Amino acid sequence: DIQMAQSPSTLSASVGDRVTITCRASQRISSWLAWYQQKPGKAPKLLIYKASTLESGVPSRFSGSGSGTEFTLVISSLQPDDSATYYCQQYSSYWTFGQGTKVEIK
């Protein structure tokens, strides 16, 4: 089974800051990686798929990069609405989620 490890588990940043979340796969998954945003009491929302492709309607301040085993989600200028938990997901072999990164606004 492929395991996904996200870091950090939580982060606190100010509005306007650049935020980076890392996801590591236990084996190579090419670019078969997605990022989701989940707000309390809501279903997850797809942000990025195939490691770097922005889902329709998602603000351009979100970007993804990486391939193989190392991936990154960047929020270029943090906004109050970005307060949420972010999950990576591999879909190279079945599906596995990372443990999540909670982003808080200072």
Place this chain on the structure above:
Amino acid sequence: VQLVESGGGVVQPGRSLRLSCAASGFTFSSYIMSWVRQAPGKGLEWVSSITGSGGKTYYADSVKGRFSISRDNSKNMLFLQMNSLRAEDTALYYCAKDKVGDTGANAFDMWGQGTMVTVSS
């Protein structure tokens, strides 16, 4: 596009429960559909998936042999039969739609709001 789950509730350990997901707004039979769960205060866990035709099914090790996924394409419905339930199966269960279709594993671009399953004596 809409996914609406139902069937959750409180059930005793060892008992069974069947979840349903009603889909609308897309050609249901053309997409892999999945169940994902989230225990209270915890992260997301993939549970099971089924191909568009229903011919292939996939399960997480944690539920293999106890849960069974199925679909009725004539009614645009997805199901999860959960047997031998355990306390650790307590979670909010989401159904989710594959982004691409039926050509292999992909990201999930649509999610329902979830149905809560509580396993407790």
